Amino acid sequence: MNFKTGMISLESSPSGSSAAGGQRRIISPSRDDLSTLRQPLTQGERKVLEVFDAALDPAWEIYIQPHLNGLRPDFVLMNPHVGIAVFEVKDWDLDAMHYFVTDHRPPELQGRKDGKTFSLQGQNPITKVNYYRDAIYKLYCPRLKQNAGFAAITAGVIFPFANTQRVRDLFSAFITCDEQDRLARYQPITGIAELAAGQIAKIFPESTRQSSNVMREEFAADLRGWLVEPDFSATxxxxxxxxxxxxxxxxxxxxxxxxxxxxxxxxxxxxxxxxxxxxxxxxxxxxxxxxxxxxxxxxxxxxxxxxxxxxxxxxxxxxxxxxxxxxxxxxxxxxxxxxxxxxxxxxxxxxxxxxxxxxxxxxxxxxxxxxxxxxxxxxxxxxxxxxxxxxxxxxxxxxxxxxxxxxxxxxxxxxxxxxxxxxxxxxxxxxxxxLDVSYRLPPAALPLVRDFVTRYLPKKGAELPALAQGALDLSPAQLRWVQCGSDEAIRTCVFELQRMMQQTGSTDLANADITFLASDVVTGNNVVAALQDCEIASVATFAHDKQERRREKMAFYMGDARIKATTVHSFKGWETPLLVIHIDATAGAQSLALIYVGLTRLKRRASGSCLTVVCSNTELVDFGRTWPDFVSG
The missing domain is CATH 3.40.50.300 (P-loop containing nucleotide triphosphate hydrolases)
Structure with a gap:
C-alpha cells in the first residue's frame, strides 16, 4: 500500500538495482554497497546472489540480509505477481567436523570436534528458514489468504559446498516433505551441483511461475517495509x-x-x-x-x-x-x-x-x-x-x-x-x-520550526535554522498534525505509527526507520504494549526500573531492525526520516523546548520523509492549524 496525504507522494524504487534481461531489478542493498556491509557476504552467499540475479525474471526483487523486524534471513525474494521466498545459505564443509542429529524428541543438530560435542541447533537452517516463513505469513503479510496463502511463500536452504543428498540425509529429521511430495517444491534443499549449474528450477521451483492466485501487489507492499535497507544502515x-x-x-x-x-x-x-x-x-x-x-x-x-x-x-x-x-x-x-x-x-x-x-x-x-x-x-x-x-x-x-x-x-x-x-x-x-544552515530538516519543515521558535521559545539565545542559499527543495516531506484528547493519545499514536508503516517499502525507507518519541515513560510503555499486541516489535527505553531503563538506553541503537521508541530527552542529537511525536498537555518552558527538540529530529531524504505530531495540548492548536495536514479528533 502506498498512502498519500495532501499533494505529497513518497513513491520511488528502493535503492540498489541491477540490469537483468533488459529490465531493472530491485536489489537492496545495491551491488555497489555489498562490499561495505557490516556483515560481509560469505563466498557461498555471493555465489547464490549471482545465480539469483542471472536466472530469475527481473520482476523478482532481491533483499540481502533484510531487517525483518529483528529477524535476519540471508535472502528474501519477492515477485508481486507470483510469491515470496526466504533462503538460508550455509557455507559449511560437512567434513570439517562430525555433524549429527540426536535421536531424542525433539531432535537436535549437534557437532563433534576434537573430542568435544556441542549443540548447533541455533544454526539449524531448516528450522530457521521455516520460522522465517511462518513469521512472514502470520505477521508481515497478514492479508495473504488463510491456508492457501501459505503456498505463496517458499522456504529454501542452499549448501553451496556440499552434496545435496548428503545434506538431506543429515537434516532428514527436520524435513517434513518427502522429495517426491508435491509440497517439497515449497521447501527446496539444494547443494553444490545445482548451484554450479545455475539450475534455478531446482534451487527455487516456484520461480518458474508467471502468476499466482494468492499473491498481489498490495501483499508485497505489506512486506517491503520490513525488507528494504533502513536509512541508518545505508548512511x-x-x-x-x-x-x-x-x-x-x-x-x-x-x-x-x-x-x-x-x-x-x-x-x-x-x-x-x-x-x-x-x-x-x-x-x-x-x-x-x-x-x-x-x-x-x-x-x-x-x-x-x-x-x-x-x-x-x-x-x-x-x-x-x-x-x-x-x-x-x-x-x-x-x-x-x-x-x-x-x-x-x-x-x-x-x-x-x-x-x-x-x-x-x-x-x-x-x-x-x-x-x-x-x-x-x-x-x-x-x-x-x-x-x-x-x-x-x-x-x-x-x-x-x-x-x-x-x-x-x-x-x-x-x-x-x-x-x-x-x-x-x-x-x-x-x-x-x-553554524547557521540546517542540513537535516526538509525545506518544507523549516518555516514551521522557525515559527514555533518565534511563538513559544525565549528570544535570548534562540538559534533559528536557516536554509542554505540557492538550495532547491528536492526533499519532499509529509507534515501531519493530529490534535486529540489525552484519553485518545495512545490509540492515536498507534494508529499513526501503523499508518506510517503503510508508506514504507515502495520507497527506500523501511519500518526500521520509524521512531516514536513519547512525552513520558508511561505513555511510551502503553504505546509499545499496544504495538506488541499487533505483533510489531520495537526497541524501547521505557522500563519502570531505573537501572533497567539505563541498560535499555545503553543498548538503544538506530541500526536495530525494529521500530524505535524512546523519549525526546533520549533522542536529543539523533535524527530519522520517519517520526511520530506525542505531545502531552503540559506547556511549561522546558516542555516547549522539548517539543522543539522533537520537531528538529526529522531528517531530510531525497525520497521523502514523514513527521506526524500527536498533540493533546490545546494551547498549540493554532500552531497545528498552520501545518499542511491538520486533523482534529
Whole structure:
C-alpha cells in the first residue's frame, strides 16, 4: 500500500538495482554497497546472489540480509505477481567436523570436534528458514489468504559446498516433505551441483511461475517495509559530508586549544565534533567524547566510525556520558568507597549536580587519574559550568577542549548558567564559532520550526535554522498534525505509527526507520504494549526500573531492525526520516523546548520523509492549524 496525504507522494524504487534481461531489478542493498556491509557476504552467499540475479525474471526483487523486524534471513525474494521466498545459505564443509542429529524428541543438530560435542541447533537452517516463513505469513503479510496463502511463500536452504543428498540425509529429521511430495517444491534443499549449474528450477521451483492466485501487489507492499535497507544502515557506509565552514572547524585548532561552537539543530555541530575526534584519533591522540544524554554517544560513535581513515584509531577514543565517566574516575583512583558515601549522605540532585563533580575534580591530581589530549563535549547547553571545569582538570598540557551547544534546546534549564563571565572562567576567549544552515530538516519543515521558535521559545539565545542559499527543495516531506484528547493519545499514536508503516517499502525507507518519541515513560510503555499486541516489535527505553531503563538506553541503537521508541530527552542529537511525536498537555518552558527538540529530529531524504505530531495540548492548536495536514479528533 502506498498512502498519500495532501499533494505529497513518497513513491520511488528502493535503492540498489541491477540490469537483468533488459529490465531493472530491485536489489537492496545495491551491488555497489555489498562490499561495505557490516556483515560481509560469505563466498557461498555471493555465489547464490549471482545465480539469483542471472536466472530469475527481473520482476523478482532481491533483499540481502533484510531487517525483518529483528529477524535476519540471508535472502528474501519477492515477485508481486507470483510469491515470496526466504533462503538460508550455509557455507559449511560437512567434513570439517562430525555433524549429527540426536535421536531424542525433539531432535537436535549437534557437532563433534576434537573430542568435544556441542549443540548447533541455533544454526539449524531448516528450522530457521521455516520460522522465517511462518513469521512472514502470520505477521508481515497478514492479508495473504488463510491456508492457501501459505503456498505463496517458499522456504529454501542452499549448501553451496556440499552434496545435496548428503545434506538431506543429515537434516532428514527436520524435513517434513518427502522429495517426491508435491509440497517439497515449497521447501527446496539444494547443494553444490545445482548451484554450479545455475539450475534455478531446482534451487527455487516456484520461480518458474508467471502468476499466482494468492499473491498481489498490495501483499508485497505489506512486506517491503520490513525488507528494504533502513536509512541508518545505508548512511553508515558513506563518509561524512561537510561544507567549508564545518570542515575548517573540524580540521583546525585555536591557538589556546579551546573552541566553542553554536548553531541550530541540524547545522552539523555533532558532525564537526565527530570529525575532529576522528582526526585526532587518526593522529594517535587520546580523545574523550563526553555527553549528558546516555544514548547520544551511540550516535556520535557511528559518526566517528565514518570519519576514521584508520579503524585502529577507534581505540584512542572514549565515548561516555558525564556521570558515568565520573564514577569510572573514582574507580580508577581507588575511591569507590568515597563514591558510595556520596549517595548515602545527599540527594540525587545535589550529588549529580555538585558533590560528585567536586569529588572527581579533587581526584585529578592522583597518579591513576586518566589524562586526555582532547576533551570534546556535545550538547553543551545541558552541561553545568562546574562539570565542564571538572573535565578541564583531566586535559593534558597543550591539549584541546571543544564545546558545542544550542541554547534553543535547553530542556534542563541549564543554558542560562553559561554567562559571559562563566565562559571567560571556563577557558574561552573571543566569539563563538557559528553554524547557521540546517542540513537535516526538509525545506518544507523549516518555516514551521522557525515559527514555533518565534511563538513559544525565549528570544535570548534562540538559534533559528536557516536554509542554505540557492538550495532547491528536492526533499519532499509529509507534515501531519493530529490534535486529540489525552484519553485518545495512545490509540492515536498507534494508529499513526501503523499508518506510517503503510508508506514504507515502495520507497527506500523501511519500518526500521520509524521512531516514536513519547512525552513520558508511561505513555511510551502503553504505546509499545499496544504495538506488541499487533505483533510489531520495537526497541524501547521505557522500563519502570531505573537501572533497567539505563541498560535499555545503553543498548538503544538506530541500526536495530525494529521500530524505535524512546523519549525526546533520549533522542536529543539523533535524527530519522520517519517520526511520530506525542505531545502531552503540559506547556511549561522546558516542555516547549522539548517539543522543539522533537520537531528538529526529522531528517531530510531525497525520497521523502514523514513527521506526524500527536498533540493533546490545546494551547498549540493554532500552531497545528498552520501545518499542511491538520486533523482534529
Amino acid at each position: 553508515q557506509r558513506r563518509p561524512l559530508e561537510m561544507d567549508a565552514n564545518q570542515r575548517m572547524l573540524a580540521e583546525d585548532r585555536t591557538t589556546s586549544g579551546y573552541r566553542r561552537i553554536k548553531g541550530p539543530a541540524g547545522s552539523g555541530k555533532s558532525l564537526v565534533l565527530a570529525s575532529r575526534a576522528a582526526k585526532l584519533a587518526n593522529e594517535g591522540k587520546s580523545v574523550l567524547v563526553a555527553t549528558y544524554n546516555i544514548t547520544l554517544w551511540h550516535y556520535l560513535r557511528d559518526l566517528v566510525v565514518r570519519a576514521l581513515s584508520d579503524p585502529r584509531g577507534y581505540r584512542n577514543i572514549v565515548f561516555v556520558n558525564f556521570h558515568s565517566w565520573c564514577k569510572q574516575v573514582c574507580m580508577d583512583v581507588g575511591w569507590s568507597d568515597r563514591y558510595d558515601d556520596l549517595w548515602k549522605s545527599g540527594g540525587a540532585g545535589t550529588v549529580l549536580d555538585t558533590e560528585l563533580p567536586q569529588l572527581v575534580a579533587s581526584a585529578s591530581g592522583m597518579d591513576d587519574a586518566p589524562r586526555y589530549d582532547a576533551i570534546l563535549v556535545d550538547e553543551g547547553q545541558d552541561y553545568r559550568p562546574l562539570w565542564w571545569n571538572t573535565l578541564r582538570r583531566f586535559l593534558k598540557p597543550g591539549g584541546e577542549m571543544l564545546l558545542v551547544a544550542d541554547a534553543t534546546q535547553d530542556v534542563y534549564g541549564t543554558a542560562g548558567a553559561w554567562t559571559d563571565d562563566t565562559m571567560s572562567g571556563a577557558g574561552f576567549r573571543g566569539a563563538w564559532a557559528q
